[in-house]
Amino acid sequence: MRLEYPSNIRIIRVPCTGKVDVMHLLRAIQKGADGVYVVGCLEGTCHYNEGNTRARERVEYVRMLLEEIGMEGDRVRMYNLSSGEGPTFAAYAREMTEHIKKLGPNPLKTAEQNSGKKGGGKREAQAA
Amino acid sequence: MIIAKRKPFEEIKEMLTPYNKVLTLGCGTCVAVCLAGGEKEVAVLNAELDMARKLDNNPIELGAFTVERQCDMEYLEVLDSMVGEYEALLSMACGAGVQFLAERYPEKPVFPAVDTTFIGVNRAVGWYEERCRSCSSCVLGMTGGICPVTMCAKGLFNGPCGGTNKGSCEIDKDQPCAWYLIYERLSLQGRLDSIKNISPAVEWQNQAPRTVIQPGYKKPDEAEAGN
Structure with missing residues (x-):
């Protein structure tokens, strides 16, 4: 389809979004990613029955953890689509990029720069 | 656990x-x-x-x-x-x-x-329910395997009290009456006579820290002294 989507997204492939752990999402933010989103299959169509619903619960949990420490929970999101929906994938990528741009950079990077350390990181996406 | x-x-x-x-x-x-x-x-x-x-x-x-x-x-x-x-x-x-x-x-x-x-017990992943208050006076044998100390709001060893209401506890209609559950369980097992047993009040040994030494074991200092 040769669809274009923002180049600042780094895709991490997993066999099923049920494999995505709370620590994977948290670690991405901890290491400086401005946002993370999980892209899973449509709800009700999981090959493993509940992989994507579990992923959504974990995403919700990570959003709560981020709010708890004073960061925007909305830096972590979950999207659902079917594997045949390339244009939707690209649309979600653009939507997330715009959303994160509005939120601004990961505040941890700013904090690290203030304390004299180098910051860095990219927006990360997890797709299944 | x-x-x-x-x-x-x-x-x-x-x-x-x-x-x-x-x-x-x-x-x-x-x-x-x-x-x-x-x-x-x-x-x-x-x-x-x-x-x-x-x-x-x-x-x-x-x-x-x-x-x-x-x-x-x-x-x-x-x-x-x-x-x-x-x-x-x-x-x-x-x-x-x-x-x-x-x-x-x-x-x-x-x-x-x-x-x-x-x-408590593991009802499902991430879902746990209280089952034991470690009162040191287990009566589960007489109560059909339902703990009145934990499950009854008053922790009554001999029940039910006057607050039992069609299977619910007086504190909340969603809270089952432990002694109603005990009655049902014993009835199912044909052991209703058991509910008439009077259990002496819990001594609440847990007011002070308790120690358990299993049969065949001793406190290390006693074992060293050869007692």
């Missing part, structure tokens, strides 16, 4: 404010099974603390280790070579584990990261 809940993050963060190098210690037994203080929960808490302290411009150095059981000195020994380099210890074990850790390292401040909640 012992069920615990993680303390609110703010409370944990507040306790650690004066320290810059802390070792977070998980426990691989009850609290790991009830998803409150095992290896994974240690990793999540450390990640949160690390980020929160960076945001506060007061970075903290965190170590992580999970022992098999914090309520057993044998398993704490492995920590002896580690704790020296830390200013404080953050334990994710139950209250018993935290106290054993504090006893082994009396010079180190030890902080609890979880609230020990009850002795």
Whole structure:
């Protein structure tokens, strides 16, 4: 389809979004990613029955953890689509990029720069 | 098993404010099974603390280790070579584990990261229900396997009381009456006579710390003296 989507997204492939752990999402933010989103299959169509619903619960949990420490929970999101929906994938990528741009950079990077350390990181996406 | 809940993050963060190098210690037994203080929960808490302290411009150095059981000195020994380099210890074990850790390292401040909640069962992943108050006077044999101390709002050993209401407890219509459940269970088993047994009141030995020495075992000092 040769669809274009923002180049600042780094895709991490997993066999099923049920494999995505709370620590994977948290670690991405901890290491400086401005946002993370999980892209899973449509709800009700999981090959493993509940992989994507579990992923959504974990995403919700990570959003709560981020709010708890004073960061925007909305830096972590979950999207659902079917594997045949390339244009939707690209649309979600653009939507997330715009959303994160509005939120601004990961505040941890700013904090690290203030304390004299180098910051860095990219927006990360997890797709299944 | 012992069920615990993680303390609110703010409370944990507040306790650690004066320290810059802390070792977070998980426990691989009850609290790991009830998803409150095992290896994974240690990793999540450390990640949160690390980020929160960076945001506060007061970075903290965190170590992580999970022992098999914090309520057993044998398993704490492995920590002896580690704790020296830390200013404080953050334990994710139950209250018993935290106290054993504090006893082994009396010079180190030890902080609890979880609230020990009850002795309970695993209804489903992440869903736990209280079943035992460790009263030291088990009557489950007479009550059809339903604990009146835990399940009855008044903890009545001989019930029901006048507040039983068509299967519900007077405190809440959604709270089943333990003695109604006991009646139903004993009736099912054809053992209703059992409900007439009068049980002496619980002595509540747990007002003072209790000790159990199993048959065939002695306190170490008695064993050494050859008593």
